[in-house]
Amino acid sequence: MVSETVVELSRWQFALTAMYHFLFVPLTLGLSFMLAIMESVYVMTGKQIYKDMTRFWGKLFGINFALGVTTGLTMEFQFGTNWAYYSHYVGDIFGAPLAIEGLMAFFLESTFIGLFFFGWDRLTRVQHLGVTWLVAIGSNFSALWILIANGWMQNPVGAYFNFETMRMEMDSFAEVLLNPVAQVKFVHTVSAGYVTGAMFVLSISALYLLRKRDVAFARRSFAIASAFGLASILSVILLGDESGYEIGEVQQVKLAAIEAEWETHPAPASFTVVGLPNQEEQVTDYAVRIPWVLGLIATRSLDEEITGIKDLIAMNEVRIRSGMKAYDLLQLLRNGNDTPANREAFSAVSDDLGYGLLLTRFTPNVSDATEEQIKKAARDTIPQVAPIFWTFRIMVAAGGIMLFTFATAFYYTARRREYKTRWLLKLAVLCLPLPWVGVETGWFIAEFGRQPWAIGEILPTYVATSTLSETDLWLSIAGFAALYTFFLCIEVFLMVKYIRKGPSSLETGRYHHEKLGETQHV
Amino acid sequence: MFDYETLRLVWWLLVGVLLIGFAIADGFDLGVAMLLPLLGKNDTERRVIINTIGPHWDGNQVWLITAGGAIFAAWPLVYATAFSGFYWAMLLVLFALFFRPVGFEYRSKMPSARWRNNWDLGICLGSFVPALVFGVAFGNLFQGVPFSFDDLTRSTYTGSFWALLNPFAIVCGLVSVVMLVQHGAVWLQMRAGGAIQQRSQSVAALSGVLLSALLLIAGIWLYTAIPGFSISSDVIGDASSNPLNKTVVQSANWFGNFAQYPLLWCLPLAAVVLPLLTSILARAQRSGFAFVSSALGIAVIILLAGVTMFPFVMPSSTDMASSLTLWDATSSKLTLEIMLWVALFFVPIILIYTTWCYVKMWRRVEPEFIEQNNISNY
Numbered sequence: 078m079v080s081e082t083v084v085e086l087s088r089w090q091f092a093l094t095a096m097y098h099f100l101f102v103p104l105t106l107g108l109s110f111m112l113a114i115m116e117s118v119y120v121m122t123g124k125q126i127y128k129d130m131t132r133f134w135g136k137l138f139g140i141n142f143a144l145g146v147t148t149g150l151t152m153e154f155q156f157g158t159n160w161a162y163y164s165h166y167v168g169d170i171f172g173a174p175l176a177i178e179g180l181m182a183f184f185l186e187s188t189f190i191g192l193f194f195f196g197w198d199r200l201t202r203v204q205h206l207g208v209t210w211l212v213a214i215g216s217n218f219s220a221l222w223i224l225i226a227n228g229w230m231q232n233p234v235g236a237y238f239n240f241e242t243m244r245m246e247m248d249s250f251a252e253v254l255l256n257p258v259a260q261v262k263f264v265h266t267v268s269a270g271y272v273t274g275a276m277f278v279l280s281i282s283a284l285y286l287l288r289k290r291d292v293a294f295a296r297r298s299f300a301i302a303s304a305f306g307l308a309s310i311l312s313v314i315l316l317g318d319e320s321g322y323e324i325g326e327v328q329q330v331k332l333a334a335i336e337a338e339w340e341t342h343p344a345p346a347s348f349t350v351v352g353l354p355n356q357e358e359q360v361t362d363y364a365v366r367i368p369w370v371l372g373l374i375a376t377r378s379l380d381e382e383i384t385g386i387k388d389l390i391a392m393n394e395v396r397i398r399s400g401m402k403a404y405d406l407l408q409l410l411r412n413g414n415d416t417p418a419n420r421e422a423f424s425a426v427s428d429d430l431g432y433g434l435l436l437t438r439f440t441p442n443v444s445d446a447t448e449e450q451i452k453k454a455a456r457d458t459i460p461q462v463a464p465i466f467w468t469f470r471i472m473v474a475a476g477g478i479m480l481f482t483f484a485t486a487f488y489y490t491a492r493r494r495e496y497k498t499r500w501l502l503k504l505a506v507l508c509l510p511l512p513w514v515g516v517e518t519g520w521f522i523a524e525f526g527r528q529p530w531a532i533g534e535i536l537p538t539y540v541a542t543s544t545l546s547e548t549d550l551w552l553s554i555a556g557f558a559a560l561y562t563f564f565l566c567i568e569v570f571l572m573v574k575y576i577r578k579g580p581s582s583l584e585t586g587r588y589h590h591e592k593l594g595e596t597q598h599v
Numbered sequence: 600m601f602d603y604e605t606l607r608l609v610w611w612l613l614v615g616v617l618l619i620g621f622a623i624a625d626g627f628d629l630g631v632a633m634l635l636p637l638l639g640k641n642d643t644e645r646r647v648i649i650n651t652i653g654p655h656w657d658g659n660q661v662w663l664i665t666a667g668g669a670i671f672a673a674w675p676l677v678y679a680t681a682f683s684g685f686y687w688a689m690l691l692v693l694f695a696l697f698f699r700p701v702g703f704e705y706r707s708k709m710p711s712a713r714w715r716n717n718w719d720l721g722i723c724l725g726s727f728v729p730a731l732v733f734g735v736a737f738g739n740l741f742q743g744v745p746f747s748f749d750d751l752t753r754s755t756y757t758g759s760f761w762a763l764l765n766p767f768a769i770v771c772g773l774v775s776v777v778m779l780v781q782h783g784a785v786w787l788q789m790r791a792g793g794a795i796q797q798r799s800q801s802v803a804a805l806s807g808v809l810l811s812a813l814l815l816i817a818g819i820w821l822y823t824a825i826p827g828f829s830i831s832s833d834v835i836g837d838a839s840s841n842p843l844n845k846t847v848v849q850s851a852n853w854f855g856n857f858a859q860y861p862l863l864w865c866l867p868l869a870a871v872v873l874p875l876l877t878s879i880l881a882r883a884q885r886s887g888f889a890f891v892s893s894a895l896g897i898a899v900i901i902l903l904a905g906v907t908m909f910p911f912v913m914p915s916s917t918d919m920a921s922s923l924t925l926w927d928a929t930s931s932k933l934t935l936e937i938m939l940w941v942a943l944f945f946v947p948i949i950l951i952y953t954t955w956c957y958v959k960m961w962r963r964v965e966p967e968f969i970e971q972n973n974i975s976n977y
Binding site: 139140142143144146147149150151153154156157158159161162163164165168169170171172173175176177178179180181183184185187188189190191192194195196197198199200204239241242243244246247248250411543544545549553556560564567571574575582583584 | 650653654655656657658660661664665667668669671672673675676678679680681682683686687689690693694696697700701703704705708709750751752753754755756839840841930931933934937938941942945946949952953956959960973974975976
């Protein structure tokens with residue numbers, strides 16, 4: 078077995094590379110649609126300024142996109158390099174959406190992105206508009222397949238364990254595709270991407286308006302961003318609530334951790350607004366609770382209970398014992414005792430095999446685990462509550478503030494007063510980091526909240542890694558950290574430089590730094 | 600629709616198609632990027648070089664990503680074992696590839712010469728290293744890779760990174776580098792204007808001779824000094840994927856398939872002749888035909904490697920029974936079937952719109968064009 082440290086370091090490396098990757102992805106998702114909208118307005122109205130908008134925001138899009146591609150490369154290969162046992166164990170199901178993502182989405186996005194940048198004088202207006210839409214659609218399809226893959230990690234449907242190949246195999250592709258968790262996650266996540274794109278444009282436009290430069294350009298950008306952003310943030314929040322419902326159905330542990338619900342209370346459950354979760358004592362100190370609300374969110378009813386952590390641990394202990402039987406029978410089957418009776422006995426308990434594997438962390442010999450080891454493994458089925466509890470609240474707060482900002486921006490834009498409402502412009506500028514706070518905390522909750530599982534209730538993270546040494550991992554983490562940080566610094570440097578230049582960077586002679594004065598049609 | 604055995608065979612071909620697609624499509628822009636500092640004497644010339652691949656490198660690179668995804672989906676054991684075993688080689692490829700998207704996109708965003716020269720170096724090395732490592736990886740597959748499976752099918756790799764860099768593997772690495780350099784040079788001859796066109800013609804002509812020579816050396820080496828593998832138990836094409844259910848023995852060399860089907864000898868012959876043909880066509884300034892010939896050469900070389908090892912995909916040198924073959928390292932029948940339909944549906948669509956993009960962007964990139972369109976080009 079691999080050492081605890083290798084597992085820890087593998088997780089750190091995955092978290093590092095995935096979180097870096099997701100600094101760039103949501104902006105690509107959101108900006109690509111905003112570009113498509115701006116260019117549509119250009120093609121419909123024929124007004125040059127909308128073409129300039131598409132090209133300027135497109136420049137910033139390109140600076141961001143390069144790093145999205147760069148950090149995305151790692152994601153495609155890292156399952157194999159660092160999570161080899163995972164790749165073997167679930168590749169039969171998990172590999173398919175990744176491959177389809179390449180064929181259906183990534184090819185589309187990447188082939189047409191070249192034409193988006195270089196095709197302005199080679200394509201008709203309508204052709205170029207089509208290209209821009211295809212980039213946007215491609216990037217969104219990409220997100221769809223990745224979230225189908227991730228949704229399956231959270232809620233592995235449509236698959237069974239095959240003892241002959243020692244892995245999970247697909248028995249229904251339709252179930253994998255229509256996995257309710259994947260559907261909800263997809264809409265929640267791409268909407269968060271749209272919010273990121275909208276906030277990016279809103280904040281930078283607000284900056285120009287505060288400095289009273291390129292006003293016509295900035296006002297139009299601000300208007301599109303506020304409308305698109307408001308629609309998107311509403312969708313994020315609505316679908317986030319839908320996620321809460323889905324989680325309540327299939328990931329009770331995660332829900333209980335988000336809410337720090339130690340005990341099962343009589344329905345309807347109350348919602349803990351804040352408090353200090355204490356994992357040792359299994360209580361939440363200083364909790365402030367609102368009655369009924371959690372029950373409504375998670376069960377859509379007033380009479381269903383939400384199972385608390387203590388009861389979940391007890392339930393999981395039962396499944397661990399059943400998993401030990403499954404593990405024994407698996408050994409029998411693989412060691413040549415492939416009798417119908419053994420097969421039948423195994424298939425009765427094979428759903429709990431993953432719980433049996435949880436014990437490998439505490440004993441080399443699962444069959445002879447002691448009572449104490451079983452208890453430990455059962456407690457270990459609950460992730461650390463406090464980090465999940467807090468990041469969830471940070472995510473929700475970020476969403477709330479952005480809702481307020483987009484709503485007021487939309488309101489003032491509709492009344493044509495946004496460009497002189499300085500507090501609003503300042504607020505918009507200050508909100509710039511919030512989408513990233515929201516998406517990174519969101520992914521943290523989704524992935525950290527899934528622990529101790531790599532594939533929910535099927536494959537423990539502990540057994541999912543490659544057989545690597547600690548030195549390998551220390552060095553590779555250092556390599557990723559150094560390169561990614563280096564690239565990120567350059568990216569931010571270029572972003573700032575081009576944001577300062579503004580649309581003047583197009584060198585059309587029409588904008589602020591080119592000293593030809595403002596365009597007059599404000 | 601298809602039985603399991605046929606599906607497995609078809610997927611061996613399809614993975615080959617994706618690898619060939621990658622080597623042809625991304626291959627020329629890797630080659631072009633390797634030639635960047637060599638052929639571009641000043642900034643404008645270098646921008647000419649980069650802008651011949653400007654609209655296309657990104658789409659081309661997806662062949663690599665898709666090949667990775669397809670291997671994950673169709674050959675999960677190969678994906679798991681090869682990528683984790685070749686850990687440092689894979690990371691080296693990744694770290695190198697990072698410099699391409701960033702380099703292409705950022706190099707012309709600042710006027711400073713130092714800034715641009717550094718990125719050019721990054722782009723060049725970022726293309727050279729993957730080309731070399733992929734060849735080295737193939738070279739090691741022929742020699743067998745030190746890995747074995749335990750009773751839960753967890754693979755353990757016992758070699759080191761440095762052991763990968765043995766002389767035969769380095770010759771294979773050079774084959775890969777020179778092959779892509781020639782491909783890139785032919786592309787430049789076809790698409791770049793000014794002095795670049797002339798210089799790339801010489802590189803294309805010269806590298807063809809070098810490539811044929813390297814292929815001959817690698818072939819003779821393989822024939823005389825490297826033992827092959829063969830399956831000694833019955834091959835059951837529709838058995839479940841468990842590599843440990845077979846036995847494998849060493850054979851005199853890897854040319855058993857050629858002894859059995861002598862017609863296969865056409866492949867090594869074509870592999871050696873096509874680079875020379877490309878050289879001649881490049882010299883004759885028929886760059887379009889030269890590009891086709893070079894693409895064909897790449898396809899033949901990769902096919903040759905696959906056919907030679909057939910049915911092995913990743914032989915093991917430490918526990919021969921753990922060797923992965925196309926019969927026992929695949930996904931389930933259902934997954935192979937679904938992925939086959941997906942591939943049959945999407946690959947033609949991809950080829951159609953990719954072709955449209957090339958047609959739309961087809962022009963010779965002249966130095967004047969770069970200077971006049973300073974902002975809208977890389």
